[in-house]
Amino acid sequence: MVRSRWSHAVAYRLTQPFRIEAVERQVKRERPDDVLVRPRVTGVCASDLKLYAGTRDRSALSRKLPLALLHEGVAEVVEAGAAAGLRPGTRVVIVPNIPCYVAFADRYPSKAEACLACRPGGAGENYCLENLYLSSNTDGMAQSVFRHPGALVVPVPPEVPDPIAALTEPLTTILAGCEKAPIRADARYLILGNGPIGQLVAICLASFYGVPVDAIVMSGHAWESRPAVRTLVGSTLDAEDDRGFAALRGAIDIAFECVGGEANGETLARACDCLRPGGAAVLFGPSERAVLIDTREVIAKGLVFLGCNRSFVPHFRAVVERMRAAETRRLLGTMLGDEPLHVRSADDLNRALYQAWTKRDARKTLMTWGGPE
DSSP, X not given: OOOOTTOEEEEXXXXXXXXXXXXXXXXXXXXXXXXXXXEEEEEOOHHHHHHHHTOSOHHHHHHHOSEEOOOEEEEEEEEXXXXXXXXXXXXXXXXXXXXXXXXXXXXXXXXXXXXXXXXXXXSOGGXXXXXXXXXXXXXXXXXXXXXXXGGGEEEOXXXXXXXXXXXXXXXXXXXXXXXXXXXXXXXXXXXXXXXXHHHHHHHHHHHHHOOOGGGEEEEESOGGGOHHHHTTSSEEEETXXXXXXXXXXXXXXXXXXXXXXXXXXXXXXXXXXXEEEEEEEEEOOOOSSOOOOXXXXXXXXXXXXXXXXXXXXXXXXXXXXHTTSHHHHHHHHTTBOSOOEEESSHHHHHHHHHHHHHOOSOSBOEEEEOOOO
C-alpha cells in the first residue's frame, strides 16, 4: 500500500484569545468519498473574530477552544478517492456545514433517519442542530491540509478567480435567508448595516432577484470611508439619523438586520418601525445576549421574523454558477480591498486576524495560504 504524501498536516489553532499555535497532526481519508484539500484563499468572518478576540461569552470560549478558525474559502484537492469524483488540483469551495447524517452516520444512518431538520420535509440541512460546522465545533480551514466529505465541496469554474470564489460561503448564507423572504422586484428594502453582510445582501438582491438599486435603502456608519458601498444601493442613511428613519416609517416591505451584537435591539426596533403591515425582517446578525422587542408592534402589524446564518450544498452550487456572470463578479469585487495577506505560519495567521479585527473599513479581509506540505 502506497503511503500518502499528505499524511502530515499542521493545524493553526486558537488556544486562547489572540494566541494562535501550530499543532502537528496526522490526516487521512477515512471514507470512500473523502477528499484531502489545502486552503488557497480564505475569508474572515465576524464569528471568527469574536472567538479570536474573546468577545464570545466565557462558556462558549471554554467549550470551543482550542480550535482552528476560518470557514470561508477556496481550497485545492490534493488527494481524492474514486468515489469522490474529483481530481487533484481541482479548485473547490468548502461547504462548512456537515449535517448529522454525514457527520454521525452511526446515529443517523440515512437522510430519511436524520434529525428533524435534515430529513425530507424538514427545515433543511442548514438548520441541523446535530451537525459539525467548521470553525465552530470542529477545526476550520486554518490548516495546511484537512479532510472533508467529497459531497460537501463544489468545484469552482475557471473564469472565477480565487478572491471572488472566497466570497461564496457568506453569499450562500444571504441567499438562504433571501429564499425564505417574499422578495419581489417591485418591493422596497431596508438593509440595516453597511458592513460585509449588508453589502452581500445588496449584491444578492441585484444578482439573484433583479431588484433595482433605487429600491434599496442602507443604513450604517462611516459612509465617507465606504464609497464603493454606495454604488450598491439607491440611498443611504446614517445609523443615528432619526429623521431619515422617520421618513421610512411604514414604507418598507422587507428589512435585513445585518448588525447584530449590542446594537441588535436598536436595529430590530428600527425594522419594526419601518416595516409595512405584513412586512418581514430577515435576521443575519446574531446578538450575544437576549434583546427586547416591541411585541405589540409586531402583533399589530402582523410582522414576520426570519432567521438564517447557515447554508447548504444547493446554495453553494447556485452561487458558484451565478459567479460565472461578469456583472456578479464585478459587484463582488467592490467588497475586496488590498492584496490578500499571506499565511505560512501561526504568527502570520495571528497578524492577519489581528489586522482584520482592528481595521476600520468594510472591505473583506482575505488570506492566501502556503506552508508545510
